Amino acid sequence: MPTINDYINTGILEAYCMGIISKSEQFEVEKLCSMNEVIQAEVNAIQYTLEEYANSFSKMPPPHLKNKILSSINQLDSNTPKGRRRRQ
Amino acid sequence: MNSTNITKTLQSNHHLENNPNISEKQLVALLKAHNKVALNLLYDNYAAALYGVIMRITRSQHHSENILQDTFVKIWKNIEGYDSNKGRFFTWMLNIARNSAIDFVRSKAFRADSRTDSISEQVYTPDILSTETNIQTIGLRKIVERLDPTLKQIIDLVYFQGYTQREIADQFDIPLGTVKSRVRIAIRELRKLM
Numbered sequence: 001m002p003t004i005n006d007y008i009n010t011g012i013l014e015a016y017c018m019g020i021i022s023k024s025e026q027f028e029v030e031k032l033c034s035m036n037e038v039i040q041a042e043v044n045a046i047q048y049t050l051e052e053y054a055n056s057f058s059k060m061p062p063p064h065l066k067n068k069i070l071s072s073i074n075q076l077d078s079n080t081p082k083g084r085r086r087r088q
Numbered sequence: 089m090n091s092t093n094i095t096k097t098l099q100s101n102h103h104l105e106n107n108p109n110i111s112e113k114q115l116v117a118l119l120k121a122h123n124k125v126a127l128n129l130l131y132d133n134y135a136a137a138l139y140g141v142i143m144r145i146t147r148s149q150h151h152s153e154n155i156l157q158d159t160f161v162k163i164w165k166n167i168e169g170y171d172s173n174k175g176r177f178f179t180w181m182l183n184i185a186r187n188s189a190i191d192f193v194r195s196k197a198f199r200a201d202s203r204t205d206s207i208s209e210q211v212y213t214p215d216i217l218s219t220e221t222n223i224q225t226i227g228l229r230k231i232v233e234r235l236d237p238t239l240k241q242i243i244d245l246v247y248f249q250g251y252t253q254r255e256i257a258d259q260f261d262i263p264l265g266t267v268k269s270r271v272r273i274a275i276r277e278l279r280k281l282m
Binding site for chain 1: 143183
């Protein structure tokens, strides 16, 4: 019977974190992840690695952008019909 | 964070503004409660990381600004759908940014005008990088540079260019099994370096 380590060594968790597996495989990984702490810890470590990789490209956006983005979201919310939020 | 705590924090936005070091878990809870101060903090904490990834994909400042805006709008609109059991919050946001940027680069609109504006914008890039990059980022970059170039290329093709393993196999004429094992090895090596 394949062990958890065998499963981890297939590389499917790396592929899952890179977003390059099929929907059914993705579903399988998520299910196993919720059932097994070792697999969950492995996914967490891989995701953290990719986060740090992404962080290595970090770059400050132009300062004017913050106001533009936040006010576009404010506007979006004020266009939402009253009460809709509450029902969510 | 339970609902009483959220309510307390909501009542003390002033406290929140002066405390940018709240945990990711608290931040998510506040965003789910549609707290605008939390949105402000979210921007301060993550905009540079998300923008950097988007810039890396589009290589265009103008387009990256628009895609960063789309990304924050999507985060705000879809925050209810984020499930911490399925993965890390920053990973979830990075995937929204990456997918938005990759979809855009692959669109007809981008292909049509990338010939005209990307060259002039790329000239500015090194300057912006050198003056606005913090020490932590420089440290991480040095670590990433130690990764074998072939392995780095495979991560970049998948992570920044959205290639599937099959597409890499076809384009570089290498067996699919080799691509799959390189993806696995690349991440493991990177993990060891971190």
